[in-house]
Amino acid sequence: MNFFHTKIEFLKGVGPQRAGLLQTELNIFTYGDLIQHYPFRHLDRTQFYQIADIHEDLPYIQVKGRIRSKELLGEGRKQRLSAVFTDASGELELVWFKGVKWMNTSLKTGAEYIVFGKPTIFNSRINIAHPEVEEATEVKQGQSYLHPVYSTTEKLKNHRLDSKAISRIMAELLKLAATNIPETLSPDLIDQYKMLSKREALLQIHFPINTDKLNAAKFRLKFEELFYVQLKLLRQKTIRKADLAGQIFKNVPTLTEFYNNHLTFDLTNAQKRVIKEIYKDLCAGKQMNRLLQGDVGSGKTIVAFITMLMASDNGAQSCLMAPTEILADQHYVGLKQFADKLNINLGKLTGSTKQSERRKIHEQLQSGEMKIIVGTHALLEDVVQFQNLGLCIIDEQHRFGVAQRSKLWQKNPRVIPHVLVMTATPIPRTLAMTLYGDLDVSVIDELPAGRKEIVTVHRFDAHRLRVFGFLREQIKLGRQVYIVYPLIEESETMDYKDLMDGYESVKRAFPEYQISMVHGKMKPQDKDFEMQRFVKHETQIMVATTVIEVGVNVPNASVMVIESAERFGLSQLHQLRGRVGRGAEQSYCILMTNYKLSKESKIRLETMVRTNNGFEIADIDLKLRGPGDLMGTQQSGVLDLLVADLAKDSKILQESRAAAQLILEQDPTLAQPQNQNISRHIQSLKKNTLNWSRIS
Ligand code: ADP
Ligand code: MG
Secondary structure, three states: OOHHHOEHHHOOOOHHHHHHHHHHHHOOOEHHHHHOOOOOEEEEOOOOEOHHHOOOOOOOEEEEEEEEEEEEEOOHHHOEEEEEEEEOOEEEEEEEOOOHHHHHHHOOOOOEEEEEEOEEEEOOEEEEEOOEEEEOOOOOOOOOOEEEEOOOOHHHHHOOOOHHHHHHHHHHHHHHHOOOOOOOOOHHHHHHOOOOOHHHHHHHHHOOOOHHHHHHHHHHHHHHHHHHHHHHHHHHHHHHHHHOEOOOOOOOHHHHHHHHHHOOOOOOHHHHHHHHHHHHHHOOOEOOEEEEEEOOOOOHHHHHHHHHHHHHOOOOEEEEEOOOHHHHHHHHHHHHHHHHHOOOOEEEEOOOOOHHHHHHHHHHHHHOOOOEEEEOHHHHOOOOOOOOEEEEEEEOHHHOOHHHHHHHHOOOOOOOOEEEEEEOOOOOHHHHHHHOOOOEEEEEOOOOOOOOOOEEEEEEHHHHHHHHHHHHHHHHOOOEEEEEOOOOHHHHHHHHHHHHHHHHHHHHHOOOOOEEEEOOOOOHHHHHHHHHHHHOOOOOEEEEOHHHOOOOOOOOEEEEEEOOHHHOOHHHHHHHHOOOOOOOOOOEEEEEEOOOOOHHHHHHHHHHHHOOOHHHHHHHHHHHHOHHHHHOHHHOOOOOOOOOOOOOOHHHHHHHHHHHHHHHHHOOOOOOHHHHHHHHHHHHHHHHHOOHHHHO
């Protein structure tokens, strides 16, 4: 049996009760799980904060000093222990609400301690609740000054399984494991990147002898983690390319006619390049799986249409699926005029399509008469069948799950349709490489000529009158205005109240103008009606929630006001801003907030004011929020990273990807002796996904 599958309760110092807790609290079942419970940081036992320098924005800090006094406050279950802790520079309060009696007897007044925890302000005094406390001892020569800090939980702490206890168990495990750790990378790789061995890396990540070794251990483990993710994705890609046939779309007569007679603007170079990339895929005889990234307004829709013409010119049908009804309508209206000129039957299918109309569409799709269908997730229904679906285009991909995508593929039982996924959320390269390592990526990195940079400003609520004055000027110049309110589900009722209040105050402030309102709780028809009024310029102001976030195109709207802007994520702000700047006029985005702003909100607002570059914004967003948040982790599975951080480790990601690529080129089946460690590790990773110890 594999040593690392040994159940944790057999480890000295653990036993059944603690094993149960480690399982339920930290998901640690086996030796393998425990050894991968890497410390989330290390304490440098030679580095301390001066109490006078501590402020509440600091994360965890370490101080050295003495308990000057302590006292029990409160009664019964509300009892707490408060201690005054001092160093030469000042004093702070330590406080415990749990394990009060035990702490009270073990803490010695006057003795020197090292205290570790998160400072906060309470009653205008620095306070650390439930700090880790350890008697101060000299760091001896040759002894490590870096101590691991492990994540743990309140429940574990209450059972004396704090970070220090975990580190004792870990030391036990590493003693046993030392002779059992197999190498998981090839000697070549280890040589080339001067990496620590797996064994050394595991020892050093937990108990490093110095900072250099710790960094080397981190590098090795991150590299390995990312390497195997990339290897897996790249192999899937090769398998897919080798196995899945795709229809060939070589002929382009209608497309040529469209270029020559109906396209009213010149394509940007980026659009041309992307179209070439797609055409090459479609002529290759293999199924296309391509991600098309392009900032808002970069002109993805026309690329989609051109791709659909390639399909229809070769006897195949296409579908274009959008995440919302409004967006589907807009695509339909925009593309219908081209399709009519080209004599192509193009239809629309959404949740609100009437039954009779629906039946007709179903028939025309099945007979092959209808060449292009634009719609929402209504397209996924089983009754929607095609004569020969050859191409699926999915717009604003982040709203759709993988399962939904695969439902579309199944609509052609003979040949899997080509897939083009379009996203306006510019995914940072590092993330795209990891999330879509199995997709090919095209990027439209250029906006159509003549677009003016959107001017973005941040204004406080107190200056609302001035902002309204500016809006009035713009409306007088013939422009239209969006005013957007946040809508976050947990506090829906509150948010609707904000929206309604806002609508009323806008109505009062602009009695001379017509105002539309759109929000998610409206019936689709009503929403559509209001939207159309705004599109037709019957209304000057659109008060809305984020339902207008995605895709809506009203070139005459040149001002975007975002209320409570601090409540929006960065990429959402950028999406919203993308609703303006679509016409020839100078456009504006005004971010409204009150004075109270967190540090992160400030960074978000500053970033918006500083740049219009979607990729830069996405990078900062990734750093602020972490990748899981950005994409919705359900899509990835690959984002379950233990050590690597996509926001910070892009260089290692690139190196590991290049390494994986090279190895697969030289040895696609990983059969050569020098890659033996790698193929063995892949086998053990596969087995691990079915972990028997968790079932019994
Ligand atoms: P997005 O990439 O955000 O989906 P759209 O496809 O909606 O962008 O395009 C935004 C606007 O730019 C549309 O009005 C479209 O007709 C126009 N457009 C697209 N490509 C060009 C181009 N090459 N030159 C001028 N206008 C263009
Ligand atoms: Mg779009």
